Amino acid sequence: MAFTSLRAKENHLTNNSKLLTDTLKKDGIDPVCKMKVRAGNIKTATYDQLVYGFCSESCKQKFVKEPAKYIKK
Numbered sequence: 001m002a003f004t005s006l007r008a009k010e011n012h013l014t015n016n017s018k019l020l021t022d023t024l025k026k027d028g029i030d031p032v033c034k035m036k037v038r039a040g041n042i043k044t045a046t047y048d049q050l051v052y053g054f055c056s057e058s059c060k061q062k063f064v065k066e067p068a069k070y071i072k073k
C-alpha cells in the first residue's frame with residue numbers, strides 16, 4: 001500500500017503587517033511620474049505605512065528624497 005499523499009503546499013499570502021517586503025502587492029501609480037506600476041514591482045519605497053512602486057530607480061530616488069513633495073493629502 002502506497003500512501004501517496006501529495007499535499008500541495010499552498011503559500012497563502014498572509015496579510016500580516018510584519019516586515020514590508022520590497023514587492024508591490026497590487027497595481028499602483030508611480031507617484032513621481034504617474035506611470036502605472038504593476039504588482040510584483042520591486043522598485044518600491046515605504047512611506048506613511050504605504051508601499052509605493054516606481055517605474056525606475058531614478059523615480060524612486062526622487063521620491064525617497066522628498067516623499068512629501070509627491071504625496072499630497
Ligand SMILES: [Zn+2]
Binds near residue numbers: 030033034055
Ligand atoms: Zn516613474
